Amino acid sequence: MTTLYVILGATVGAPSRFLLDQYLRRFLRYPLGITVVNVLGSFVIGLTVAHHGSVALYVKAGSVTNLQALVAIGFAGAFTTWSTFILDLYLAFELKQYKGAAINLVLSLTLGLTAAWIGLQLVQ
Amino acid sequence: MGGILGSLLRWGLSVAFNQNRAGTLIANLLGVALASFFLVLVEHHGSDELRHLLLPGFCGGLTTFSSVALQSVHSTGNGAVYLVETLLLSLLVVAIALPVARKIFKAA
Numbered sequence: 100m101t102t103l104y105v106i107l108g109a110t111v112g113a114p115s116r117f118l119l120d121q122y123l124r125r126f127l128r129y130p131l132g133i134t135v136v137n138v139l140g141s142f143v144i145g146l147t148v149a150h151h152g153s154v155a156l157y158v159k160a161g162s163v164t165n166l167q168a169l170v171a172i173g174f175a176g177a178f179t180t181w182s183t184f185i186l187d188l189y190l191a192f193e194l195k196q197y198k199g200a201a202i203n204l205v206l207s208l209t210l211g212l213t214a215a216w217i218g219l220q221l222v223q
Numbered sequence: 224m225g226g227i228l229g230s231l232l233r234w235g236l237s238v239a240f241n242q243n244r245a246g247t248l249i250a251n252l253l254g255v256a257l258a259s260f261f262l263v264l265v266e267h268h269g270s271d272e273l274r275h276l277l278l279p280g281f282c283g284g285l286t287t288f289s290s291v292a293l294q295s296v297h298s299t300g301n302g303a304v305y306l307v308e309t310l311l312l313s314l315l316v317v318a319i320a321l322p323v324a325r326k327i328f329k330a331a
Contacts, residue, residue, distance in 0.1 A: 105234050106227050109284055113226020117279045141292035148297060171289075172237075177230045181251040181286035181313065182258035183279065189317045207288070208306070215292040 101168045108173015112140075116178045129199040130191075133183045134207045140179035141211040145218020147171040225280020229254070233285050247290045248309055254286030255313045259320035267328045 120132035147170050163172070184207060191200035233254075237246025261277040291309055295302040 102231070102234075105230055109227045109230035113230070113280060113284050116283060117275075120279075137288035137292075140287075140289040144289040144293045145297070148293065168234075172234050173230060175289040176233060176287045177226045177284045179288035180279075180283040181288050181291065181309075182254040182282040183286075184288055185255050185313045185317055186258055186262065189314065189321065211288060211292040212296050212306075215289070216296040219293075219297050 101163055101165065104165050104168035105173040108169045108175075109177035110173075112174040112177030116140075116180060129202055130187055131203060131206065133180060133187060134203055134210075137179045137184060137207055138210045138214045140175045142214035142218045143178070144171050144175040145215040145220075146222050147175070148219055148222070225276040225282075226284035229281040229284025229286075233287060243290065244294055244305060247287060247294070248305075248312075251286045251291070251309060252312055252316055254282045255316045256320045257285070258282040259317050260324045263321065263324035263328050 116133075116136045119136055123132035123135055124130060147167050184203075188200050188204060191197075191203065233246070233250040236250045237243050240246040240249065258278060261274075261282065265274040265277065291306065295306040
């Protein structure tokens with residue numbers, strides 16, 4: 100049953116990331132579409148935690164609530180991406196676009212962590 | 224389609240390790256390595272469909288940013304260490320995997 104919720108969340112999350120990134124890339128000078136996606140997703144996952152009060156709780160298969168499987172593991176997990184983030188960084192570095200790489204790194208980490216923290220505070 | 228399979232593998236890994244941090248780290252490092260190879264692969268012979276299935280699909284679903292952010296701010300300590308560890312190891316993996324993949328596909 101949990102698996103079904105993960106699938107359902109991912110079915111929405113992955114295409115949403117792709118479409119939002121494609122859309123944002125038209126307006127942004129640097130490829131920061133994924134940055135925006137990652138910040139939004141971090142906020143969403145922060146919102147899902149407080150129900151159990153501990154991150155460690157939802158890793159054990161039995162104790163995942165359906166809502167967490169759907170929203171945290173399925174949706175936010177598939178919506179956000181680490182591989183594109185790292186590849187964007189590395190390729191920008193290779194192309195000597197140091198400024199773009201630095202902006203992406205700093206914005207992603209500061210805003211992403213802040214967003215997750217705000218999400219957490221809101222539900223606690 | 225790729226996103227669903229990637230997400231299921233990521234979830235399977237965190238259940239297998241019975242620990243979210245290790246599972247997410249393995250999923251992210253594996254995803255980064257695979258993405259490096261797929262990127263070179265589709266550069267050489269790839270259709271758009273294959274590229275979408277493998278890269279934003281499978282690797283995008285397998286890896287996750289939100290869990291890393293969450294575990295960095297909300298954890299019983301050492302969130303910053305986890306973040307730096309994930310970041311540095313990921314960059315190391317790309318720095319190794321991408322040149323290797325380029326060599327392999329150039330030779331082929």
